[in-house]
Amino acid sequence: MSTASHDLSDSRAFVAGATGALGGGIADALLERGARVVPGGRDERRLAEVARRCGTEGVRFDAVDVDSCRAAADAAAAQLGGLDLVVVTVGAAGFGPALETPAELSEELFAVNVLGPMSLVRAAVPHLADGGTVVVLSAILADLPTAGMADYSAAKTALATWLEVLRRENRRRFRVVDVRPPHLDTGLDQRALGGEPPRLPEPMPASRVVDAVLEAVAGDATEVVVDRGAGLVVR
Numbered sequence: 556m557s558t559a560s561h562d563l564s565d566s567r568a569f570v571a572g573a574t575g576a577l578g579g580g581i582a583d584a585l586l587e588r589g590a591r592v593v594p595g596g597r598d599e600r601r602l603a604e605v606a607r608r609c610g611t612e613g614v615r616f617d618a619v620d621v622d623s624c625r626a627a628a629d630a631a632a633a634q635l636g637g638l639d640l641v642v643v644t645v646g647a648a649g650f651g652p653a654l655e656t657p658a659e660l661s662e663e664l665f666a667v668n669v670l671g672p673m674s675l676v677r678a679a680v681p682h683l684a685d686g687g688t689v690v691v692l693s694a695i696l697a698d699l700p701t702a703g704m705a706d707y708s709a710a711k712t713a714l715a716t717w718l719e720v721l722r723r724e725n726r727r728r729f730r731v732v733d734v735r736p737p738h739l740d741t742g743l744d745q746r747a748l749g750g751e752p753p754r755l756p757e758p759m760p761a762s763r764v765v766d767a768v769l770e771a772v773a774g775d776a777t778e779v780v781v782d783r784g785a786g787l788v789v790r
């Protein structure tokens with residue numbers, strides 16, 4: 556349990572991936588706490604829906620296009636007059652053993668899960684107020700690389716490592732929160748970029764991760780992780 560210290564009312568938040576299950580839930584939870592939220596995503600229809608709830612203009616981007624990530628972050632910050640919080644929930648699953656994953660799938664997994672979030676953070680941080688917060692979704696796979704998910708595990712591990720370096724390099728200027736949830740009930744595995752999922756554990760309700768992210772943002776935590784025996788932990 557982290558110590559609550561950040562008042563979210565009127566805070567300026569850019570949620571990149573708000574068209575997805577976790578991103579949409581986080582955007583709604585931030586709105587409930589009085590934050591001003593600009594949602595970002597790729598799917599036009601879902602972006603329009605979440606933007607209507609937020610009362611702002613949604614910003615479209617494709618995570619594999621660096622220029623569109625930059626334009627989206629710039630447009631979000633321009634609407635809000637700067638940013639206090641950046642949340643990146645962009646990601647896509649893909650399955651297969653290490654020696655059988657096609658190169659094209661491997662490249663796409665790294666583009667969407669590693670390079671895309673890195674581009675979005677690089678684009679958003681120049682707009683972030685001192686003392687602001689960057690939240691990025693990696694996955695439990697960074698702690699527990701899993702058979703049958705070789706390249707997806709490697710991509711999430713690469714992202715988590717980059718976030719650790721980002722934190723070390725910028726600890727006096729902003730906070731980095733790495734969120735590494737287990738398998739969730741959002742249907743992400745059904746939208747995989749390729750391959751067949753291995754046998755997956757019972758999914759955790761995504762609402763628990765949304766609550767944990769909000770607890771982390773409002774407090775001083777730097778990660779949301781699965782601690783064996785203790786479940787999902789904010790620390």
Ligand SMILES: NC(=O)c1ccc[n+]([C@@H]2O[C@H](COP(=O)([O-])OP(=O)(O)OC[C@H]3O[C@@H](n4cnc5c(N)ncnc54)[C@H](OP(=O)(O)O)[C@@H]3O)[C@@H](O)[C@H]2O)c1
Pocket residue numbers: 571572573574575576577578596597598599601616617618619644645646647648667692693694695735736737738739740741742743744746
């Ligand atoms: N669900 C789980 O079991 C689980 C477990 C651990 C970690 N995570 C991570 O949590 C994050 C959110 O997952 P979720 O379950 O909420 O999945 P989701 O509903 O499928 O959301 C994924 C988000 O990523 C966006 N996205 C994917 N490819 C993109 C691209 N090329 N350009 C722009 N946006 C792109 C989607 O945008 P559009 O819909 O607009 O295309 C969507 O907003 C992901 O990083 C995922 O890896 C999920």
